[in-house]
Amino acid sequence: MSYRLIDLFAGAGGMTLGFTDNRFCGGFESVWALDIDRSAVATHRRNFGPHATCADIEHWLETDRPIPAADVVVGGPPCQGFSLLNKQRAGDRRRELWLPFLDVVERCGASVFVIENVAELRSSPEYSEIEKHANKMGFDVVSEVLLAADYGAPQSRKRTVILGYRRDLVAGVTFPPLATHAAPKSGKNLPPWRTVWDAIADLPNPVGTEIRRVKAPLDLHFGRNPTSKSAARYRAVPPGGNRFDLQRNAPEITPDCWIRKTSGGTDLFGRLWWDRPSVTIRTEFFKPEKGRYLHPDEHRPITHREAARLMGFPDDFKFEGTKIDIARQIGNAVPPPLAGAIGQLVRQILDGRMRAAA
Structure with missing residues (x-):
């Protein structure tokens, strides 16, 4: 079975690739993507088909245009508002773009959402706001700062990953995804980090x-x-x-x-x-x-x-x-190997939902 995927703030499609490509995960079909960057949208269309839209998400939602039904919504609201590299973070509107993201989650009927962002998000006041808003929508939330190297990407990139799931459809989630690689001499029975x-x-x-x-x-x-x-x-x-x-x-x-x-x-x-x-x-x-x-x-x-x-x-x-x-x-981009590990966990959640409904 293939699950329907929406990717917001999609960029070139690193997250879409990780979810849809069998080399990383597979079992998902891209039904819509959105980004404000025209060249990124062109890249997404070239690799995944014509379902990508170039638009500002807030303006798009104001038009009340139809949004396709989906099982999962993924995306990374622009990170500069949270990043330590941004010295003028207070009042940056990019810190609040998770709101239209969750609006899409609600309007498309998704059972799961994934937000990926800079590591600093998890300790920010906005994380608590995201969690509270998702809870009101009927979602439970789990999160962790993940290291891309632990999931097969040859890069020491740390990112906050927030996973939300409908509490009426899913009993609980083991998070984060199990690592596929480990630091050399860590004593773990896993392949070493890719270099x-x-x-x-x-x-x-x-x-x-x-x-x-x-x-x-x-x-x-x-x-x-x-x-x-x-x-x-x-x-x-x-x-x-x-x-x-x-x-x-x-x-x-x-x-x-x-x-x-x-x-x-x-x-x-x-x-x-x-x-x-x-x-x-x-x-x-x-x-x-x-x-x-x-x-x-x-x-x-x-x-x-x-x-x-x-x-x-x-x-x-x-x-x-x-x-x-x-x-x-x-x-x-989201490193596709990291996205694939997240996708495998999401697929397990959705498979469990389908079995419970049967």
Whole structure:
């Protein structure tokens, strides 16, 4: 049996992929997706069919347009309102976009919903508001901060996952999903975390500096055209190093602001490690000054293809848009392996609901 899935704030569709693709979970059919980003909607349509809508969710709901029936609603309301990277969090309207999300849950008749967001959400006042609102709708709520590496994504990305289920249809839920991987030497009888080596070591050298308009799995594996100063900075950072190594090895080409800042920022201008999962892939992974995004031993930032693999996207997933558009889609995505683990738990809940109704 296939369950009907709605994905809100869907982006490129990392959550949809995790739920619908048999490599991760399967057993779900995408019936509607919504996002305000046109390029992300184009990506979603290319991979999952024509059911994606480009619109502001609040404006869409104000029109009272019909919403398809669904068994589960998933999505990640924009996270910047909760993120510690946002220093002006108070009063940010993005903190309240869970309200229209739950409105869709109610209007489509879903039995389960999943909200994915930054780790900070779970300790925020908004989490309590989400829980109270869901309880009034007849849902019980469970949540946890999950580490993507524990579920097969080669990335140390931490995310709050909130799962709500109709208490009149489901007796209870064991949460979080069982991990599929564990830290090396953890003593757990599980495969070790997937590493940067596992994800990208087989890739050849990047070709060119633009997206190659060919139907090939490596069409995102293009390089950049750095200035001579940037190239010299890359060469000055040793394996596992960061901006402090740049300052020690080449102070003459180190930005003054970094020299003045003597603490913090240990990932800035850093190299990924071959034998660990990557750091969290953000939307500007192609800029080493934004984080630990230098290749482990080549003198360059990681490519779009490498970033997509570190997120857990298979090479046959097709992205639409400019280089900047696609980088934003990758950095904002839910890692499909993590989504798949959540999807397997949701499918168990829905299977149990169907058995109880029989």
